[in-house]
Amino acid sequence: MGVCLKLFGIILIAFIAIIYQGYVYISKPLDVPTFDLNEFWGPGSKLEYKEDPTIVSNKIHYPDEVIEDLRKQLNRTWIYHDPLENVGFEYGFNTNKLKDVIKYWRDDYLPRWRERESFLWSLPHLTTEIQGLRIHFIQTKVDAATKKSKKVFPLLLIHGWPGSVREFYELIPKLSDKNEDYVFEVVAPSLPGYGWSQAASKKGLGPAKMAIIFRNLMLRLGYNEFFIQGGDWGSIIGSHIATIFPKNVLGYHSNMCVANSPLAMIKGFIASFIPSTYVEKAYEDFYFPLKGNFFKLIEESGYFHIQSTKPDTIGTALTDNPIGLAAYILEKFSTWTNINYRKLKDGGLEKDFHMDALLDNIMIYYLTNSITTSQRLYAEGITETLNTEMGRVPANPPTGCARFRYDLAHSLDWQLEEKFPNLIHSKHYPDGGHFIAMQKPEILHRDFIEFIRKSLEFHKKNKISAEKKVKA
Structure with missing residues (x-):
């Protein structure tokens, strides 16, 4: 009996030691990986490439023939399968609603294309070459008088998929408002x-x-320090900029706050047993129950698996196929805005967005033929995540998190704290979804401004602390 107890004790100690070592390993912050800050991404050999740092205006006029060809494609006789009885968007885009969208696109939107085109070019569009690629960007400038009377900061605003810079057209004027x-x-x-x-x-x-390219873009424009705001891929890219280049980042704000390290996942599991310890009762459903949220995520992430493995196949199916492209993209604007819109026969699309805005975004993908190349980011992102473990590398700039109830995923502050040790702003909103800059720009703007105030206080406090240490 004594021998058995000793053996049990040895096994228990060994088990505890293994668990402890495992915890130490997964909780240990990693150093920033080494990256080539001038890696070449263009065609051919870098040896034959000479970068042109010129910043030029980007304003493309699409010929009438291109728009007329699109109109003819939308006017073709398409065979639609009738949706199942009593089904909304649960099986994907409801074809009855799709017919309405295509009719509006063809008969109302396209006849006004020159008006929509003028709207799209109403903000200043520019391009420059970075690491072998022509990079397009919108840039707003502030006059000298405003700089003297107001606090003016550079801001890098980053979109995701299946969005575009069109998501920010209602937000940018608020950010640029001199009042x-x-x-x-x-x-x-x-x-x-x-x-x-x-x-x-x-x-x-x-x-x-991509984070390196965008940081190099900001330096090209003369911004050595700047704020960042982003959701979807913009959230991940912005997080990477804050992680790799903390000295360049005044603050990082996201409307899709996620932590995907092993430790964060363990914390989420622990918190599921006592949610009220980690989040207010009113917001528990953002995170729990884990099982329900997991199955929702599985149901809504089929696109992710396709694009992470065979982006060119699905891209080929959607290229030069405007009706398929509209169904594929607009379905995300339905269910990612509010998961409950799946039950509606119109997908709730026009509850939160004007159809013109949704079609502006579709037109950008269609006219630039960029659906395939946009989807490749999923394949590259999976590979990069496995190779770099960036989720375990701390991002030290002040960080702000705005959570909107119907977004795809959320992480608790407790889960975020290893990745973002200076999480100074964290709020929950009872409504809103994934495309919040387009859906509720005034709320996102208000939250971002609140974060800016806290960031400036953070920098002021830390500057005072640093000065005290120098004097001591």
Whole structure:
């Protein structure tokens, strides 16, 4: 009996030691990986490439023939399968609603295309070459008088998929408003392979390496320090910029706050047993029950698995196929805005968005033929995540998190704290979804301004602390 107890004790101690070592390993912060800050992504050899740092205006007029060809495609006789009885968007885009969308696109929107085109070019569009790629961006500038009377900061605004810079057209004027306490010189780039930004010709351009391109873009524009705001891929790319280049980042704000390290996942599991310890009762459903949220995520992430493995196959199916493209993209604007819209026969699309705005976004993908190249980011992102473990590398700049109830995923502050040790702003909103800059720009703007105030206080306090240490 004594021998058995000793053996049990040894096994128990060994088990505890293994668990402890495992905890130490997964909780240990990692150093920033080494990246080539001038990695070449263009076609051909870098040896034959000479970068042109010129910043030029980007204003493309699409010929009448292109628009007329699109109208003819939308006017073709398409065979639609009738939706199942009593089904909304649960099986995907309801074809009855799709017919209405295509009719509006063809008969109302396209006849007004020159008006919509003027609207799209109403903000200043520019391009420049970075690391072998032509990078497109919107940039707003602030006049000298405003700079003297207001606090003016550079802001990098980053979109995701299946969005575009069009998501920010209602937000940018608020950020540039001279009557606000804080005014921003906004830089809103199209991700490489999206819209008017050139796609990589080589494998490996994942979100961390896009972060390098965008940081280099900000330096090109003369912004050595700047704020960042982003959701979806913009959240991940912005997080990587804050992680790799903390000295350049005044603050990082996201409307999709997620932590995907092993420790964060364990914390989420622990918190599920006593949710009230980690989040207010009113917001428990953002995170729990884990099982229900997990199955929702599985149901809504089929696109992710396809695009992470075979982006060119699905891209080929959608290229030069405007009706398929509209169904594929607009379905995300339905269910990602509010999961309950799946039950509606019209997908709730026009509850939160004007159809013109949704079609503006579709037109950017269609006219630039960028659906395939945009989807490649999923394949590159998966590979990069597995190779770099960026989720375990701390991002030290002040960080702000705005959570909207119907977004795709959320992480608790407790889960975020290892990745973002200076999480100074964290709020929950009872409504809103994934495309919040387009859906509720006034709320996102208000939350962002609140974060800016806290960030400035953070920097002021830390400056005072640093000065005290120097004097001591």
